[in-house]
Amino acid sequence: FAETLRRRAAALEAIASGRPGIAGTWVNAFGSITLTPADSGAYRLAADLRGDYGGDRRRTCQLTADLKPAGGGWLAGPVVTEADTSSNKAKTDAAAAPAKPPSLKLRRQGETLRIVGTIDDEGWDGFNDCSSMWQVTGSYFAAGKDAASDKADTTFVTPTFDCTKPETATDEEICADPDLAGNDQRLNR
Incomplete structure (x- = not known):
């Protein structure tokens, strides 16, 4: 519990008073996401989230997503998944149609970054490193200075x-x- 409070205090200290754009690192009480520019206005999202709800109720989530411009000022796209190549997966599963992976959408809302996760197939369990995809949904705050900025603060x-x-x-x-x-x-x- 003390470690969780230390991480949250560090996140609060790192929250900047705002910055333009969406590239860079964004944080909330449960972890951080990093947005890296890609081609044609797209961004690559990398999330590293850890929720501690007391007792044995802990959730971790590490995922990536490729987000492209969508309507209404949102960026949207599917979560990147790796194929399950484990030998314990039944051969009959290989013949079944693959489930649709979750998707994310995000946009700036004032000085925050709003991220919304959606799962179309409730039975989808394709994450190896994300015990709860729902914890990605939330508001995030800019951490540190804009990494792309090359201008000194004068x-x-x-x-x-x-x-x-x-x-x-x-x-x-x-x-x-x-x-x-x-x-x-x-x-x-």
Whole structure:
């Protein structure tokens, strides 16, 4: 339980105040997803989710999906699956029609990324690394800076007082440190 709380605290610290676009890493309380641009406006999604609901109720999900532009501003596509080549699979299953794998759709909603998972075939059990596909559905928050950005952050934070005439050594220190200047701004609004 303590490890779950540590992971969640780390995720909250990593959540950025927003960024443009959808590429990069997005997090929520249960894990993270990473979106990588592909051809023709498509994206590759990689999810690594871990839900701990107390006791022995734990769910993990690691999956990938190829998402392409769809109507209404959504990106949508099927979850990528690997064929089950285990020898314990009955030969009669090989003759049966393959079940349709789950699909995902996502879009930006304000400063969040909304992901919705759908399963058309309730009997589908083709995941080796995902005990509950439903845990993918949720809202995710941008983590860190936009990885594709090559522009340096040039913003300058000033405190609430005039740094050209500091009155104390503490004032000088606040003027020299952007983090302290930002704290001064928050405290003296």
